[in-house]
Amino acid sequence: MKLAPNLHRIGNDIVAAYLVDTPDGITLIDAGLPGLWRDLQKELASLEKSPSDIRGLVLTHGDSDHIGFAERLRREYDVPVFVHAADADRARTGKKPKVSTPPMRAGAAVGFFAYALRKNGIRTRYVREVTEMHDGDALDLPGSPTIIAMPGHSPGSVAVHVPAVDAVFVGDALTTRHVLTGAAGPQPAPFTDDPQLALESLDRLAGIQASWVLPGHGTPWQGSPADIAAAVRGREAR
Template sequence: MLNNKVNYYQVTQGVWGMKTLFVNIYMVANRKGIADGWVLIDAGLPGYSSKIIRMAEALFGEGAKPEAIILTHGHFDHTGSLSELLKHWDVPVYAHPLELPYLTGRSSYPPADPTVGGGLMSWLSWSYPTKPIDLGDKIQALDTSGDITELPEWKTIHTPGHSPGHVSLFFKLNATLIAGDAFVTTKTESAFYALIFAQKLSGPPKYLTTDWAAAAQSVRKLYQLEPRTVATGHGYTMRGKELQTELKNLADNFEDIAIPANGRYVQVPAMADADGVEYVPPLMVSTKFNLAAIALVSVTIGYFAVREVQKRFL
């Protein structure tokens, strides 16, 4: 059971983040002042709606609600508390047009690839939800020009690769970038890194990235913005010289650093259009054997982890 303590952190002026187990949500205020509204970026994992609401009230006052919710993309760990939040807040939800099929019940995402990355979070990814959710008339398409009515000084940037309609958000005045999962500041494939947010600037989470050529282009597009502060979907904020050096290295060497040597989507990407997934490359024979081994290992680890929890706490 989640405790009642709310721990959040400031990214930069007018931007705050909160970790929901292994993924972040962000709250962004209009620069003109808190009274002029704010926007929630992503909705984290299931079970965190009450903490998100309490964070909002701590920052913006009792009864505060966002002008809108913007999704960087629709993967389960970025939409998990969304349905509960929408019961509390009657606000619009925005996503890129190419992300809408996965948020309106029309298409599942391609299956995860647990054979890439080599860590426990990757091995367990065969069990991660990829089915669509249906937000009905709550979901609206983002303006593809990048304009955000509720957050006029920010721009959205289409950064596909991790998902077809993935977006990042950029505030030019102080070069603050909310990158979503276009790249991250920890090693998401490793449970150790992912759960404590140990710092390591990395490409997008390997196990759910289905178009590596697009992912490389997206990282290079974001590097060209010359961000000075970066907040990502996984990991803590990076800024300054360290960020510039590490992001340049990732952009220059993405194929060597980020792309797995082998994997379901490495040679041939999944393909999608405005109606959802059109094509998913087949599993190779060797991959099927790898998947069976990974499933066996992850179930075994999960079994002993539950036993240990029972011995300690029950």
């Protein structure tokens, strides 16, 4: 799905990943669920491209619904997979702390888990080799993505700022659709390791200049990062 020139989404409001298409090749942000591989192939075909045009995959964090086809892409096409050092073990092994069970609404929760099953979510392969990145890194990839540490959802959660497409990709630093309740609008993401730290990390979005804020779950946000961060904080305060 084309969002803007050179900016595409695969998946949907339940689970999404993104492509940055440039003359120098493609940068992927996140890898969703394993079954999004077919969606990736379709989107690439619409661009008259193939996986061999992908220069790198940048993970916003190491959770299973963001690393879906990462290992396949690395293994079959030798695409490097970038993840913050603090989440490297998470991406390689799936180990994460237990968190309290968030509120659920039956219909939304069943829909999320059913979608995950359809997209082979129980068959996630963890990433055997990763390239570690850190806060402030400017990656040598198409679009020149810059890494902004956003700890809270996980220790190595990041936002990825790509000025070339006027976008910042935020993973689960926030969401615009709660996958377990169906509630729409800017809000904290469920399954967060440290909710208070995640809220504090939203301050790091305030100085970013972008017209798109793109979460791993929910509707793309057209507006400033500062505004959506304020909206999340305001909702949480209520």
